[in-house]
Amino acid sequence: MELNDRKMKILQAIISSYFDTAEPVGSRTISKNYDLGISPATIRNEMSDLEELGFIVQPHTSSGRIPSDKGYRLYVDILLENQKAQIKKIALLEDLVQKADRIESLLQDIGKMLAKETHYATMISTPQYKSSKIKNIQLICLEPTKLLVVVVTDGNTIKNYMINIKEGIEQNILNRLTFILNEHLYGLTVEQINLPLIQSIQKYAEANFEVITKVLDVVCQTMQSTDDTDIYTSGTTNILKFPEFSNINKAMELIDTLEEKSALKTLLYSMTGNEDGKIKIKIGEEIEVAEMKECSIITTSYCIGGEMVGVIGIIGPKRMDYMNTISSLKYLINSMEKKLLKGDKGS
Amino acid sequence: MELNDRKMKILQAIISSYFDTAEPVGSRTISKNYDLGISPATIRNEMSDLEELGFIVQPHTSSGRIPSDKGYRLYVDILLENQKAQIKKIALLEDLVQKADRIESLLQDIGKMLAKETHYATMISTPQYKSSKIKNIQLICLEPTKLLVVVVTDGNTIKNYMINIKEGIEQNILNRLTFILNEHLYGLTVEQINLPLIQSIQKYAEANFEVITKVLDVVCQTMQSTDDTDIYTSGTTNILKFPEFSNINKAMELIDTLEEKSALKTLLYSMTGNEDGKIKIKIGEEIEVAEMKECSIITTSYCIGGEMVGVIGIIGPKRMDYMNTISSLKYLINSMEKKLLKGDKGS
DNA sequence: GTTAGCACTCTCTTCTAACGAGTGCTAACG
DNA sequence: CGTTAGCACTCGTTAGAAGAGAGTGCTAAC
Known part of the structure; x- marks a missing residue:
């Protein structure tokens, strides 16, 4: 059985709908809200196939479907490939970079701002000084x-x-x-x-x-x-807003993990290979940390003076808004590196 | 009707039991767990009096009693009076003050440590430089x-x-x-x-x-x-652990307030009058900030070189462990001021 | 290949009844 | 007269049952 165009469209519809509602998606919902020109029954057949292929799962018999890790992976890979995505400008950033006097507080502010912008939690590592002059x-x-x-x-x-x-x-x-x-x-x-x-x-x-x-x-x-490299987290309480963490204990476990900087350090650096500046994404089970297996993480590295030095990560639910988040992150990195390269941080 | 010794003992038992369980306290519970030598019925009569005096309240008819703000106030005032309380040592502190290289990060670390020690949320303001030389x-x-x-x-x-x-x-x-x-x-x-x-x-x-x-x-x-004076908060997620904030929305409101530094600034400085170094406590309705009316705040100021410069605050549920918290705070201030006075912050 | 129809599954909500913790009151007791 | 046992009453919480609703898979017709 191959993954034809129609199946792909349905998968995207499921991901999109699940992103909106965080509820399992049924065939009728797709038929109504997405103009695919096919009936619920047909969609049901296709969904059955998609499930067999492992891209979606049913939380229980007779419920709608939700995307599996594999489904998200497919979606994200395609997304990353066609990434000429319009880069989303973050208005506040310019101000921020202007008035920062120390890089540490700049990074903290950037983390905060990015959390505010994306509504997810952010992690940002301070530069590694090993290679700086x-x-x-x-x-x-x-x-x-x-x-x-x-x-x-x-x-x-x-x-x-x-x-x-x-x-x-x-x-x-x-x-x-x-x-x-x-x-x-x-x-x-x-x-x-x-x-x-x-x-x-x-x-x-x-x-x-x-x-x-x-x-x-x-x-x-x-x-x-x-x-000496520290990790600043921000927007961790955003996690409480997601229905996937309505179980307060799970949410607290995750937040506690985010405060446990040493674990984050390993995680962040494990995600940035030797390729600079690329966006990396880990989804669900792909993340080594047990408490985060319900999440996705988007990371990229940032440079100061051309050398790879630090990592920025955004952590959200698996159904996060990959496109916008990636785009915000790219914009951020761009502006940030431009600024830091010039070293123009004083008044 | 006067507040005799037995009533006082019962009030203390209620506060103590409510601290442990966060559940309204009934007459039988007190009779069983606190050796007052009187029967539940007698305790019920006394409790009825205590309620009339305003020291305890009933969440609803036919439930146990919980301490009112006024009840806590009485308790705390007495506590502060007999304060020769053994000061509780915080083991980690020495290490911390030893290796700090900047006062900002020292304060952040102190806040973190105090949050860890007390299991409440902490706030600590950076020094006001106005009067420093x-x-x-x-x-x-x-x-x-x-x-x-x-x-x-x-x-x-x-x-x-x-x-x-x-x-x-x-x-x-x-x-x-x-x-x-x-x-x-x-x-x-x-x-x-x-x-x-x-x-x-x-x-x-x-x-x-x-x-x-x-x-x-x-x-x-x-x-x-x-x-320029900043406020560092720490341990804010401790709030999620308290049953009084099991309503996640209330908890989030409070946490958001704690991230809103400008409001905290006013609050903290409103609490430290012109008397240096004294422990100040606000309970429930005494706090001006709406989102915090379910909490108590313990603050004190700290000095660098003899002048009053900053404020440390601990925020917890009204049934917090005032005695231990005050004692930790006192110990902290003591060690901190000794260190900062000497200015011995490098290696 | 697509679709309508239908029986079936499973969760979620609502409703009711029972339970239990606790009170206030009354009457008895030392 | 203070203290205590007994009892009726209140009210929140829990457990269980019934019903609604969303959704599926299968079959048969188009």
């Missing part, structure tokens, strides 16, 4: 034995660390050290800071050996730790 | 026409701003400007930066008039705007 380091004396280290990387991400030192140090010496550090470290990734380089810097630092060592230490440590 | 300003050149301004205030709160300038500027000139700025602004609050002072600084800056003006502008603006 040092742009500037500055040492500032706060108290006699307390230094502030400011590190700026490309993409203008700013990190502040405070370190305590044993002996006081004057600002003009710090300025010299700052100069030495920038001289040696500009443009380097954290992997490129190796022992010979460190020794060379230490030589220049002379008497301020302790300070330089501590600074290098703290910079390396924080920049290379993967644990 | 400038400790250090640093200008860093990132790109020819892009500067990074780092401002450190007492309490070691660090703020970063990026500004764009028209003409390029060299780092050694920036160093001079940095020196001038620190020379003039050290120890000042934002209110103390007046026109004569600005003009005096501008004079020193000579050719770099534009830069200095922009820097001063951005520093003043961000430090004095009250809008």
Whole structure:
């Protein structure tokens, strides 16, 4: 039995109707609401076939049909193929990117906005700093034995660390050290800071050996730790609005999972292979996390300065509005990368 | 009719039992579970009196009683009076305060932890910078026409701003400007930066008039705007676990309110009068926000460097565990202020 | 190949009756 | 006179039954 054009149309009708109502779809509903020019009885026959092919399922005998994971998969694959979809503009975004001063809060705001726009829950990971390059380091004396280290990387991400030192140090010496550090470290990734380089810097630092060592230490440590990538979730309560989660315990399990950042981290990164910028979708059972098997996840990666660094994901019910959501996501990524590449985040 | 000792004991038993079960409490339950040495019938008579006095109410005829707002108020007032309560230690806190690098993320973590500890929702406001003093300003050149301004205030709160300038500027000139700025602004609050002072600084800056003006502008603006104080909420989904919010719509309304930061801001600051460090409690109808009239809120303010700057609040059902919650909160504030006063936030 | 008709299935809603927890009142008790 | 046992009454909750409604699969006719 092959999947002819008419069966496909019926499948789409089922998906569409189920998206609207979250109720199993019957043959009469399709015949009435979708102009296919065939009677309910015919549709019933076709539906029987579609079920045999595994694209739809019946929750119980004598109920309507709902799309199966396989059905959604087919639908989504076709959708992704013909994706010249008009990209949906998100009005608020421009404002947002304009006024953000730190990338972390920008990401949080983007997540919030995307959740508001799509009415689903969103997850967004902070950039992985492993491959980002040092742009500037500055040492500032706060108290006699307390230094502030400011590190700026490309993409203008700013990190502040405070370190305590044993002996006081004057600002003009710090300025010299700052100069030495920038001289040696500009443009380097954290992997490129190796022992010979460190020794060379230490030589220049002379008497301020302790300070330089501590600074290098703290910079390396924080920049290379993967644990440092955080995940911001937003709109998790949107989940409560979906009838598929009217069982409050299921909903809470899911929300709890979304707060469990470490699980999300694995999930998000498992979804972004080596292809950048592509939209990836997982549907139902395809998701490894047990609590999410009633959901679908749409993800994509975003770049800062050309390198793949972070992931954005949208999680909703399986009957989610794939088309609009993908389109919003694409638009978002586009505007975001344009902005971040320019690094134009100040006033 | 006066509120004698036995009535008080019964009220406490009702509150205690209702805390455990969230079910109206009957006379037999009290007689069985609380060793008062009186029969259900006697308890019924006393309860009838307590109801007349307004301390308990009946959800409907022939059901048990639940405490009224007035009943909780009495209970809480007595609780606050005899507060030598053993302070409950929160194990995780020490760790948290140790490794935090920015006050914002520290506050977020504290909120999370407190939510986890108490199983209620928490709100925590970022410090109000109005009265905090400038400790250090640093200008860093990132790109020819892009500067990074780092401002450190007492309490070691660090703020970063990026500004764009028209003409390029060299780092050694920036160093001079940095020196001038620190020379003039050290120890000042934002209110103390007046026109004569600005003009005096501008004079020193000579050719770099534009830069200095922009820097001063951005520093003043961000430090004095009250809008800058943010509120972090945490554990909002804990609300779903309480039977009083089994009506999912009510729960969602409340959660939405908790995400509406501006309303929370008013609420939190309305609760902290001019007395520092005291625990304040609002119960049910005492809360101005309509969606929260089924809740109680416990707040207190926290200090950095001796001045009142922020507020922490815990929101739960009216039958919340006031004693433990207050005790956790007190312990938290204690440890936090000790840490922040020392400003020991780096490694 | 398509469609009308019909018996059948299964869920959801509605209605009723029974149950149970709890009260208030009255009368008896120490 | 305070305390207690007994009892009728209230009201919310639960369980079960009946009926409605949506939808299917099959058969036979077009």
